[in-house]
Amino acid sequence: MQIHWHRDDLRPADNRGLAAAAGVAGDGVDNGTPGAIPVFVFDDDILAYAGDARVRFMLDALGSLRWWYRDRGSDLVVARGDPASVLPDLAAEYDADRIVWNKGYSGLARDRDERVRDALDGHKVAHDSFHDAIFHEPGSITTNAGDPYSVFTYFGRKWHDRPKPDPIDPPEPAALADVDGDPLPTIGELGFADPDADVETAGTEAARERLAAFCSDGIYRYDEDRDYPTRSAVSRLSAHLTWGTIGIREVYDATEDARERAENGGADVSGFTPEEQVGSVEEFQSQLAWREFYTHVLYFNPEVVTENYKEYDHDIEWRDDPEELRAWKRGETGYPIVDAGMRQLREEAYMHNRVRMIVASFLTKDLQIDWRAGYHHFRDHLADHDTANDNGGWQWAASTGTDAQPYFRIFNPMTQGERYDPDAEYITRYVPALRGVDADTIHEWHELSPVERARVDTDYPAPIVDHSERREAALSMFEAARGDD
Ligand code: FAD
Incomplete structure (x- = not known):
C-alpha cells in the first residue's frame, strides 16, 4: 500500500500522484504497488501564510474529497503537524511501502519537500513526487540557450506548440485502502475565522460545473469580453486551480472539445464566427500558459516572493502612507x-482580472505604495491566492516584474472605468453609495468640484489623490530608481 499525500491537489481525478499510489496507469507514471491511502496534513508553517477565505475553500474542498473517498469504502486520513515528522509516523502506522505526492514549485514548498524527503530517507521509507499541477515542468521550456524565459511571448508560443497529455482516470474503489480518518478540524480549530466573504463553492463537482458552463458560452466570447467585469466571460476557475479541485489536463481537454465544436461549424454563441470562436478558445488557453510561465519564474527565482524581479540601479523610494493604504484596502479612495x-x-x-490590474496600478503608481503591501493584502483575502500568479500580477503592475513594458505604463483609473464598465454596472454592484448616480457623473467623479460633488446625494468620498499629479510623481520615482537625470 502507498500513501498519497494530498496538498494543493484536492481531487481524485486527473491526479498523477494519486494515480501512481493507486496503481492506475497514467501518462509516464510509475505505478508502484497498488492500494492508495489518501492523506492530508495540516501544516501550521504553511497555514501561517493563509487567509480566512482560502482556508474556508480548502476545508470545503477537503470535505468534498473526503466524501468521494467514503463513497468508495475508503477515507481521507487527516493529521496536523510538521509533515517531516507526521508522514514517517503514518507510513509506520499503515505499513506503507511508499509515499507519493505532486510537486510544489515555490521556495517554501520545495524546502518543505526536501525536509520530508530527508526524513523519509532517515526512516527508510520510499518516496516519489510527480509533476502534476502544470503541463510543462520548469526547465522544459527555455530559450535556445537553455535559459528560462524572462518574457512571456516566446514562452507562450512554445507552450502552445507542445503536445498536452490527456486527463487521468480517478482510482477505482478496489485501488483504495480501507481506512478510517479522523474528522476534519473546524476553521476555528485551525486558528482562522469564518470569512465574511461569500467564497466560491469548493470541490470537484463545483469546478466541473464552472468548467462546463464556461466551455459552452464564455470561452467563445473570452477574447472579446474578458476585460469587461460584468460580461461573465471568464471561467472563475482560479480558486479551483489554486487548490487543485480540478486537474489542468481536464481543463485543457474541455477547451479542446470547445475548439472542436467551433471548428465543426461553430458553437451556438451569437455574433462570433467559428474562426473567432477558435481564436477565443486559444486566447483562454494562453491564460493557462501565463499560469505556467509565472510558475516557472517563481521556480527559478524563489526570492521574487519578497524581492523585485527586475533590477533598478537604485532602490525604488516607495511611499509609506498608512492612511492611503487603509483607504485602498477599504475601497474608500474616491476612485469608483x-x-x-x-x-x-x-x-x-x-476580483476580476481587469480590476486587479487597475487596483494594483493604483496602489503602486497613484499611491506609490510598495507592491508587497498589496500582495500581502491579496494573499490574505483571495480564495484563489497562488504565490506565482499573485506575485507575477503584482510585479507586472508595479513595473518590477518580468514584463517587457516600461515603468511608464500607468493606468488611468477613470478611463479604465469608463471603458470597461461604461454603464457603471460593476461599480454600483459593489459601491451602494453610487447607486442612483448616473454613469457619466460616476466616471467624472474626480473632475467634479467639491460643490458639484456635494450636490450629488451620496456619502461616497472625494478622490484621496489627484491622478495627474500622482502620475508625475510616480514617473519621477521610477526615473530616480533608474538613475535618470
Ligand atoms: P480566467 O480568465 O478564466 O483564466 C483562467 C485561469 O488562467 C485562471 O483561473 C488562472 O489560473 C489563469 N490565469 C488567468 N489570468 C492569469 C494571469 N494574468 N496570470 C496567471 N494566470 C492567469 N491569479 C491567481 O490564480 N491567483 C492570484 O493570486 C492572482 N493574483 C493576481 C494579482 C494581480 C495584481 C493580478 C493583476 C492578477 C492576479 N491573478 C491571480 C491573475 C488573474 O487575475 C486571475 O487568475 C483571474 O482573474 C482569475 O479569474 P478566472 O479564473 O475567471 O480567470
Missing part, C-alpha cells in the same frame, strides 16, 4: 472602479 474592485475582494474573496 478601484473601490468597487476592493469591495468585490472583500465580499467574494475574488
Whole structure:
C-alpha cells in the first residue's frame, strides 16, 4: 500500500500522484504497488501564510474529497503537524511501502519537500513526487540557450506548440485502502475565522460545473469580453486551480472539445464566427500558459516572493502612507472602479482580472505604495491566492516584474472605468453609495468640484489623490530608481 499525500491537489481525478499510489496507469507514471491511502496534513508553517477565505475553500474542498473517498469504502486520513515528522509516523502506522505526492514549485514548498524527503530517507521509507499541477515542468521550456524565459511571448508560443497529455482516470474503489480518518478540524480549530466573504463553492463537482458552463458560452466570447467585469466571460476557475479541485489536463481537454465544436461549424454563441470562436478558445488557453510561465519564474527565482524581479540601479523610494493604504484596502479612495474592485475582494474573496490590474496600478503608481503591501493584502483575502500568479500580477503592475513594458505604463483609473464598465454596472454592484448616480457623473467623479460633488446625494468620498499629479510623481520615482537625470 502507498500513501498519497494530498496538498494543493484536492481531487481524485486527473491526479498523477494519486494515480501512481493507486496503481492506475497514467501518462509516464510509475505505478508502484497498488492500494492508495489518501492523506492530508495540516501544516501550521504553511497555514501561517493563509487567509480566512482560502482556508474556508480548502476545508470545503477537503470535505468534498473526503466524501468521494467514503463513497468508495475508503477515507481521507487527516493529521496536523510538521509533515517531516507526521508522514514517517503514518507510513509506520499503515505499513506503507511508499509515499507519493505532486510537486510544489515555490521556495517554501520545495524546502518543505526536501525536509520530508530527508526524513523519509532517515526512516527508510520510499518516496516519489510527480509533476502534476502544470503541463510543462520548469526547465522544459527555455530559450535556445537553455535559459528560462524572462518574457512571456516566446514562452507562450512554445507552450502552445507542445503536445498536452490527456486527463487521468480517478482510482477505482478496489485501488483504495480501507481506512478510517479522523474528522476534519473546524476553521476555528485551525486558528482562522469564518470569512465574511461569500467564497466560491469548493470541490470537484463545483469546478466541473464552472468548467462546463464556461466551455459552452464564455470561452467563445473570452477574447472579446474578458476585460469587461460584468460580461461573465471568464471561467472563475482560479480558486479551483489554486487548490487543485480540478486537474489542468481536464481543463485543457474541455477547451479542446470547445475548439472542436467551433471548428465543426461553430458553437451556438451569437455574433462570433467559428474562426473567432477558435481564436477565443486559444486566447483562454494562453491564460493557462501565463499560469505556467509565472510558475516557472517563481521556480527559478524563489526570492521574487519578497524581492523585485527586475533590477533598478537604485532602490525604488516607495511611499509609506498608512492612511492611503487603509483607504485602498477599504475601497474608500474616491476612485469608483478601484473601490468597487476592493469591495468585490472583500465580499467574494475574488476580483476580476481587469480590476486587479487597475487596483494594483493604483496602489503602486497613484499611491506609490510598495507592491508587497498589496500582495500581502491579496494573499490574505483571495480564495484563489497562488504565490506565482499573485506575485507575477503584482510585479507586472508595479513595473518590477518580468514584463517587457516600461515603468511608464500607468493606468488611468477613470478611463479604465469608463471603458470597461461604461454603464457603471460593476461599480454600483459593489459601491451602494453610487447607486442612483448616473454613469457619466460616476466616471467624472474626480473632475467634479467639491460643490458639484456635494450636490450629488451620496456619502461616497472625494478622490484621496489627484491622478495627474500622482502620475508625475510616480514617473519621477521610477526615473530616480533608474538613475535618470
Ligand atoms: P480566467 O480568465 O478564466 O483564466 C483562467 C485561469 O488562467 C485562471 O483561473 C488562472 O489560473 C489563469 N490565469 C488567468 N489570468 C492569469 C494571469 N494574468 N496570470 C496567471 N494566470 C492567469 N491569479 C491567481 O490564480 N491567483 C492570484 O493570486 C492572482 N493574483 C493576481 C494579482 C494581480 C495584481 C493580478 C493583476 C492578477 C492576479 N491573478 C491571480 C491573475 C488573474 O487575475 C486571475 O487568475 C483571474 O482573474 C482569475 O479569474 P478566472 O479564473 O475567471 O480567470
